[in-house]
Amino acid sequence: MLLEINDVSKAFGGLIALQDINFAVEDGETLGIMGANGAGKTTLFSLIAGHAKPSQGKIILAGQQIDGMRPAQISALGVARTYQIVRPFRGLSVLENVAAGALYGSHQEKSMATANQMAHEILVDVGLDDRAGQPAGSLTLAGFKRLELAKALATGPKLLLLDEVMAGLTPSEVNQAIDIIESCKQKYNYTLIVIEHVMKALMRMCERIIVIHHGEMIAVGAPDQIAQDEAVIQAYLGAEK
């Protein structure tokens, strides 16, 4: 098992964001997480990446307990995440954004020249290399989403957490994004957890899907099972009279 989430709960004051979450992710798997806005999906990513501590439970990465570690330490162990609301380094060039990932992250590349070379290669993979010299702030939304992915890839992740990299994209951009993510996964060989509202994308990419509703896991299973699950349909469409 690459990642184990054991009885994890998270409360913000009196508000329970996540309760008794239990699941494990195998090496090389693609796991989808779905749920309505506010269900706790992004909170789960924050717990794994070290931006918040679980109130209860343990998070174990490749046998090592990681909850309580600093985000930078967790990144060095090979966990990378993207942000739903993108966080590019706007004042730096696109290339510098990605090279920073290679210089730190789990690569910890010491040479600037090698880091730049790695960054160029990743920018080619995500289709942004023609923008390498531009300031990151000048990209379009689709460009920002690709840059998020490129920065995360540059750190050399074993586990990649993608938080709605397709939200706000046009249907043709979504298709391109799925192609990019799948070809990068083959090339760089990481385990993937995706949060996504675009159902088509989840159905196409994931081997398993977890559904979170009001902070609780209400279903786990293969995409076609999830599509027919009673609890999921109730949560999404309301109970049938």
Added chain:
Amino acid sequence: MNNSLRLIGTAAVIVILASLSGLASEYMLGIGFTLFMYIALAQSWIILSGMTGYISLGHVVFFGSGAYVFVLLWGLVPVWLGVAISGLVVGIGALMIGYPVLRVRGPYFVILSFGLAELVKNLVLINEARMYMSLRPVFGAPPLAQLYIAMLVLAVVATALTYWIRRSRFGAGLRSIREDEWAAETIGVPASRLKLIAFALSGLIPAMVGAIFIMRSGIFQPGDAFNPIVSFTIVTMAIIGGSDDAAGPLLGVAFLVILQELLWANWPEIYMIILGVLLIGFVLFAPGGILGWCSKNLSRSKKNAA
């Protein structure tokens, strides 16, 4: 080829500036001394504030503390050893207070840095008053020609350090902290550690500058050594120069020191007014400083030509 030419050119300029110490008049050496002093200070400021975005409005705290450590050691150790110890003591001090100080961000850090400088000034004032010392004379300092060379060395070291950091892995980490500290940590940048190192490096050279400055002025007075105007001048120079690279401070300092000489000679009373007007003007109309303005307008005229 281009690079080695530039290196030879830089070395030639440094050698010429150094050889002036034996030739130039006392007045010119004084201007050179001030010029190098502010270059060293502004470059040090860039290492912290230019690269990490933690804007320090109290950089004089390092300058004044270095000067104070130096006068306390005056006569006890050889002069240049004293200068080195001042830098070291202040650098270590910065490491010790840096961790809590650098947890504060944005405008709060600006205020804290200013307050910290005032706090240290008043602690020194109280300490001096308790020892019945309102000022400490520094007798028998080396001649100006030597101080000029020493300040030149610090300016060159500070400039080289900024130039190197800007192109290093360390600098890439610092600049990503400036853009978005949270996102920087997410990609593995150990933000607290890098900020702390930048803070200490940024204090080391100003402390030695302060020590050498005290030998030139011949007297240590807490009110002068910790004068907030020094901090404001550093910030103004860095902003007028623009950029987070070594070239920015060189331009900003040269511009302001020359202006200062003209103004002190003719209208000393309006120096602070001019400083304020310049700062406001640059922030409003050329936030990228001289360098930013040049690169913007040059690229525009290039586009027009094409």
